[in-house]
Amino acid sequence: MIEHGFIKEFQTENLLREFIYNRRKLYGIEEVDMIKEEFLNYIIDFAMDTDWEDLKRREQLRALFTSWCFIYGIDADTKECDDALGVICFRASFEMIEEFEKYMIELIV
Numbered sequence: 001m002i003e004h005g006f007i008k009e010f011q012t013e014n015l016l017r018e019f020i021y022n023r024r025k026l027y028g029i030e031e032v033d034m035i036k037e038e039f040l041n042y043i044i045d046f047a048m049d050t051d052w053e054d055l056k057r058r059e060q061l062r063a064l065f066t067s068w069c070f071i072y073g074i075d076a077d078t079k080e081c082d083d084a085l086g087v088i089c090f091r092a093s094f095e096m097i098e099e100f101e102k103y104m105i106e107l108i109v
Contacts, residue, residue, distance in 0.1 A: 036072050040084060043068060047092035058103075061088075066107045076105040 034042075043064045050057040065088070068074070074081050085101050094100050 036068075039068050039071070040087075044088055044091050047088045047094075050092060052092075052094055052096075052100075062104055062107065065104050069108045074108075076109045081105065 043061070046064060047061055050061050052058060065084075068084075069076070069081065074084070082101075085104055086097075088094075088104075089097055089100050
């Protein structure tokens, strides 16, 4: 097991909660649990600061969205997923809606 600050080999199924717990322990932060809506807002903010032509940022955006779906049990063929993608696409001013949606759900279908 490698330990460096709060970075370590995670032993739980919920990596985000483990990360938050370790961060709280390291920095003495009382309450930093991220709820579903806060995580989605973070993704939206990230998307708004992302140029679609920048492959690295686009991959990071997809990784965040994929993680959000896995953590909160959101399937690709649900209204919630469609609505979230619609908001992300609209707020980030991405114009290729079908291409964007197909790209974003590629890893969760």
